[in-house]
Amino acid sequence: ETDPESRAGLLHSFDRLLLKHPENSQLLFGKALLLQQDGKPEEGLALLEAHPASSQDVPPLLLRVRLLQALQRSDEVQPLLEDGIQLHPDDKRLRLAYARLLVEQEQLDEARIEFNRLLQQFPDDDDLRFSLALVCLEGQDWQEASIYLEELVARGSHLDAAHFNLGRAYEERHDPESALIEYDLVGPGNEFLSAQLRQTEILL
Secondary structure, three states: OOOHHHHHHHHHHHHHHHHHOOOOHHHHHHHHHHHHHOOOHHHHHHHHHOOHHHHOOHHHHHHHHHHHHHOOOHHHHHHHHHHHHHHOOOOHHHHHHHHHHHHHOOOHHHHHHHHHHHHHHOOOOHHHHHHHHHHHHHOOOHHHHHHHHHHHHHHOOOHHHHHHHHHHHHHHOOOHHHHHHHHHOOOOOOOHHHHHHHHHHHHO
């Protein structure tokens, strides 16, 4: 982000350029982004909505999503993303934003479908694989979550978080011995103390 003085200068420059090129999509997006950074989401959103033909590309669509969320108009976000996916069906950024929105709205079955589609499209993306595992855990589908977590372990990715959440899944599946093994494999880091606590509680 730019500092306030630089933003003011840039906004002035964008205004001058937009007088000459009022429908230039890059200029409109740039000004809307600066307005967001300047704490003026309403003005940024109004600018994009006043030029709908210029805000159908992915970056302006995602900026509109952020502006709507900043204005607490989240009910407008889902249809906007769905329309965007219709226009750009293979865009990872839109689909990921949509999947995350579904999680926020606790539409876990739909979110799992979206993350599954993304993982099929981008099978080497372990962040997607981990997100899908977490959605399955949230939905209490311990067996499916374990599949994705075991894939992460096999791929050497997100190892501590994968082992810790595998331990959780095994506990929920009434397999404390396997849970202890997984918790013991969690190394020093964010999940280490929680894993130690779970081990203690199982053994008591």
